[in-house]
Amino acid sequence: MSDTKLIEVKDLAKHFEVRAQGAREDKALLKAVDGVSLDICEGEILGIVGESGCGKSTLGKTVLRLQEKTSGQVLYRGEDLFAMGRVDMKEMTKNIQMIFQDPYSSLNPRKKVAQIIGQPLRIHNAGTPAEQITRIDHLMDEVGLNPKFKRRYPHQFSGGQRQRIGIARALALGPEFIVCDEAVSALDVSVQAQILNLLLDLQVRHGFTYMFISHDLAVVEFIATRILVMYLGRVVEIASKDELVNQHVHPYTKALFEAFPVTDPRARKGKKQIVMGDVPSPIHPPTGCHFHPRCPYAEPRCREQYPPLREISPGHSVACWVV
């Protein structure tokens, strides 16, 4: 791992205009990502955790400019992605890639495996057709698929194998940075372990940098080198893995770790307080700190002002008034 910053996200926001519930004409603003800043260094695996709807996928897609931003900046090696023209952006897709959650919907059902994996090569005219075919074989081999099966359709593979196809496609152009959006969440535990191993092997072999999005704390804890916790579109805590796992301070991070079921039946009696209440709607988030209605430590000012993200120790930042 080096200290060169590969990705810098500065105050990124992505808002969606949605129809407010009930009222027909009322437009409401859904702040899916609301002022997120982060850096990712070369060779790092940044884990992003948070509950459903907190904006993890939106963050991942906006960082790759698969969606337009509302405000803020995304720099790739110092270059602003959103300032790029179409040609440059197409060139950029060689460096940045994405692996998706759902191995069922992320592969075109009408294309054969060879076409799916070969598509990026074709789009970017990478090599002669013969070279492309050898490359496809090589890629399938690398992710643990037998090249014999390249003339099959995605529905003829199991979930784990489909995920391998998606990984091979992302690898085709030799990217540097890969966003894995819930890349193992849809898989069975035993297959999930295979894919996690594959992702780690590939990282070692090619020096990839990952942004690893998951709602599964155990998976993120295993794979990440640094962890970021999101709640309703904002960063609430970010630290290196060891620090976040052992010394998390934000009440929401605590609640998350508390709620996560431990795979040890003897530990169950040791459970403490479970945080109550539901995740609020991102359309009308609570005023002030978004977590205050569920927070056992909330103070009056939590209700009024959103706490800034401040560094409490090197590399460990928290957005909370009470810590």
Added chain:
Amino acid sequence: MKDTTKNTNKVLLSMEHLNFSFNIQRGVVKAVRDLSLTIREGETLTLVGESGCGKSVTAHAINQLNPMPPGEVVSGSINFKGRDLLTLPMHEIEALRGTQISMIFQEPMTALNPVFTIGSQIADVFMTHQKISKQEGLKRAVHLLDLVKIPSPETRVHSYPHQLSGGMRQRAMIAMALASPEPGLMIADEPTTALDVTIQAQILDLLNDLKSKVNMSILLITHDMGVVAEMADRVAVMYAGRKVEEADVFSIFEEPRHPYTLGLLNSLPSNQKYKGARRLEAIDGTVPDLLTIGEGCPFCNRCTFALPICSKEFPGETVITEEHSVWCHNHKAVEEIIAK
């Protein structure tokens, strides 16, 4: 621990040698093979296994929710309070559903009626069993919603299912299950898979809480070993339609005897032994196709302990302790690994 007293409790449901198949265009899917389970009163039995291993089919066989055809009970019996459910006429099964055998699903929206308020749906359950007025039924519904910890239950009884969050819908489903006069068995098929972790923790806590209040048995289906550790008294591990190991929850986690159970535990990134490690001990390969599966052990193609006999015949039961059984030709080898 309380599991030592478990044996004395009465058996509520016993499933014996159930074989369940689906006859489809391409052949016969043997979804459940030779499966026996017992659930005692006040006990939580969890069924774990990979997707498609037959957990839901097993659960649905109990209250006969499997589509038939293409589904078919090939053989076996399911005794519930002394009656064989598989030979009961349909109207008696329907009378049992929602009263003595209730069910909560992964997606509660599919089980709640979208055009009625949750209050009136709960009141309806009361009114089918007792001669009470709608007013009285609603009053009891408020009480139940309070019991399952839905905030401001007086106003929530008048909500429609779509106005509730996922967690609240799941609570409403649980409340409905509790509305019957003698909730005997609750079948929970992945009740928290669609929920956030903090909400999942609330629901699991609620289920444990209720179980101790009303003497209810739970058949909990899940693929999440964390939920198993949190909830189970006993665990049955399924693989490709077969039960491969059954034991109390501590034995399963601490002394597994089946290679699949061992592999499953080793696949968990949360496993203590992976602290600081960069590699998991995954099980290679994939689950076999239930259409072409033979008579051998379904796990043999992925098993590192496989013997030549494994691909030919499915092993018989080996009793390790009174609570712990395994179906494996080579369980001794697993025992040695664990001992190390």
Added chain:
Amino acid sequence: MSEHTQLELLEIQEPGPWRETWYNLKKNRGAMTGLGIIIFFILLALFAPLVAPQDPLDQLIEARKIPPMTDGYILGTDDLGRDMLSRLIYGARISMVIGIVSVGISLFFGLIIGVVSAYYGGILDKIVMRVIDIMLAFPYILLTIVIVSILGPSLTNAMIAIGISQVPKYARLVRASVLAEKENDYVIAERALGASNLELMFRTILPNCLSATIVQTTLGVGEAILSSAGLSFLGLGAQPPTPEWGLMIASSKEFITNAWWIVTLPGIAILLAVLGFNLFGDGLRDILDPKMRS
């Protein structure tokens, strides 16, 4: 990955999407009847010169209004002594061409409009949809008549008119399925690979939307045949002496009392052809509609 896994894959022989459709189709009796009728008419159309006993335009003054099954005329002759059977066979050729060309026109423009409007969304989509709403507010046959009147009555113009007036229907159908399809992750995935908008629209999304349009296309051919017969009947389509079924009915309607076959036989031909396409289309819909499968 272990060898086992690879071996297992060999055993999984899932039928492809087309094979599965065909299998289900074979079980659907209505659809198979429809398919039989369609194939029958297509063969007639293709081999008309070989099958027809006579030239459909040959008039024989001394053999006028001969009833069916007499003097070697299987279906009799019309008021000008032309062989009915030959005229009906050549009529099949015209009707098939009309059906296919006009549906082709609707499909071509409908697909483009539907895909582009759904893909880009926003203002463009709103405008397109309002225009479509307006066009759909006119009775369809009225719209066709207006267009033919502007272009001038002829068979070609009838085809164009029928084609154009059906465009909104196809556009709306395609738009709906593109809207659903474009939310899938594979579209985002291919965009992440650098695929251009054009490629995404027509190579990625469109092929996945075709099953919905196939049903409409099949039903549409039947509808187009019927409409063209209607237009010709009104004198706005085919012109004499073309052996077009609708025109045949129109030009012989005064003989309904004394030579019924001249009017009735083309009517039956229209009925059969339209029935064939409708039966087949309905059967396809039952098979392809995911709600019908469980």
